[in-house]
Amino acid sequence: MRIGLLTRNRNAWCSQQLIKSFKNRGANIACFSFGDIVARVGLKPIASVGNIDLLTELDAILVRPIGRGSLEEIIFRLNLLQKLARSGLTVINSPSSIEKAADKYNTLAILSEHDINVPRTVVTENVARAMDAFKEFGEDVVVKPIFGSRGIGAARVSNYDVAERVFRTLRFQRQILYIQEYIWHGTSDIRAFVVGDNVAGAMRRVADSWKTNISKGAKALPISLSQDLEKLAVKAAKAIGCEIAGVDLIDEGGKPAVLEINSQPGWRGLQTVTDKSISDTIADYVISRAS
Ligand SMILES: Nc1ncnc2c1ncn2[C@@H]1O[C@H](COP(=O)(O)OP(=O)(O)O)[C@@H](O)[C@H]1O
Ligand SMILES: [Mg+2]
Structure with missing residues (x-):
């Protein structure tokens, strides 16, 4: 059994834990990042890392943090995983779930x-409509990056002027306005x-x-x-x-x-x-x- 561990950082604590657990179970681990993969079309192998043919030599790929990237990096990476999944490789999590x-x-x-109960949320590209949402949520909201993690960039906004300034600035950078009621x-x-x-x-x-x-x-x-x-x-x-x-x-x-x-x-x-x-x-x- 050979498992691909797709990770930016093989020395990260979680990667090391996984490597140990897989080894204890007799599974071989191939650790690589997206930068190591070569995808080929009309040529075999369809995806490789060094001399490993991912499709035929791996039994599954476990996807660890994909990390930030340009729009084309993220789309290419997910499409590459989609291709491997379509060709029959077990990819965990599935590329479509990662995308969602x-x-x-x-x-x-x-x-x-x-x-499933979720916080009331308004998402828009329009500053005026975002201000409507700010008022609708009692002028106490959380504004988050729509693609974000680790709490980075999330802000609690409870001042009208600050809200307008934040929304305008985000739109100037072409960011989507993701506005949520503040939950105590x-x-x-x-x-x-x-x-x-x-x-x-x-x-x-x-x-x-x-x-x-x-x-x-x-x-x-x-x-x-x-x-x-x-x-x-x-x-x-x-x-x-x-x-x-x-x-x-x-x-x-x-x-x-x-x-x-x-x-x-x-x-x-x-x-x-x-x-x-x-x-x-x-x-x-x-x-x-x-x-
Ligand atoms: N609507 C909210 N009201 C109050 N606290 C929130 C709200 N949304 C997020 N938080 C707090 O901010 C943290 C980060 O938000 P989350 O939606 O999990 O994004 P991230 O991807 O950055 O972790 C949450 O764990 C929670 O503590
Ligand atoms: Mg979170």
Whole structure:
């Protein structure tokens, strides 16, 4: 069994954990980044890394953070993964689920089609309509990059003039205005880590400010999820098509809302409050899907 680990950084903690878990299970690992892949059309192999033919010599590819890139890099990378998947290679997560999860608007739209509670959100390219949304949400909103992660660039805006200035500036840079009602969550929320049909681990993230990303310094606390929350997290991941997912759950006045789905989640913070090895769970899952 040979598994491709598609990662920017093979020395990253999560990559190292995965490499160990796969090796312990007797699987060979080929670690590479998008920059190492050569795709060929009308020629064989259709995709290779050095002398490895990805289609015939790998049993699965596990996609770790794709990272930021230009529009053409991102589209090419996803299309390359789509091609491999169409040709029969197991790609986890599936390229189409990665694409859905990357766009926070698309994610919430799909979740809401599945009757999953999500924050009220307005997305527009129009500054005047964005100001309407700002007023509709009681002049207290979160403005986020539509393709973003780790809390970077998300801003809480509760001043009319600042809102208008922010929206105009974002539009000047041709960014989409993604505006969400501010949810009072008491500076904590929940991250559930879904693998297949189960939650492999969960934590409460407690922060000093309203952003509860671990990468922004939030603390991880152990939590045991209710069955309802576990079901909700798995249902949300499945709605997007992610077999492995970090599901962010926020408490909205006693009712859980799904904030976003991360299709390439890390688990370093989570592992500090979880006994069972997350990388072992992932490795077992990927191997079961590969065979
Ligand atoms: N609408 C909101 N109301 C209150 N807090 C929010 C809201 N949206 C996001 N947050 C906080 O900001 C964090 C980051 O937002 P999230 O949507 O998960 O984007 P990212 O991809 O940057 O993690 C969340 O974990 C949560 O703590
Ligand atoms: Mg998040």
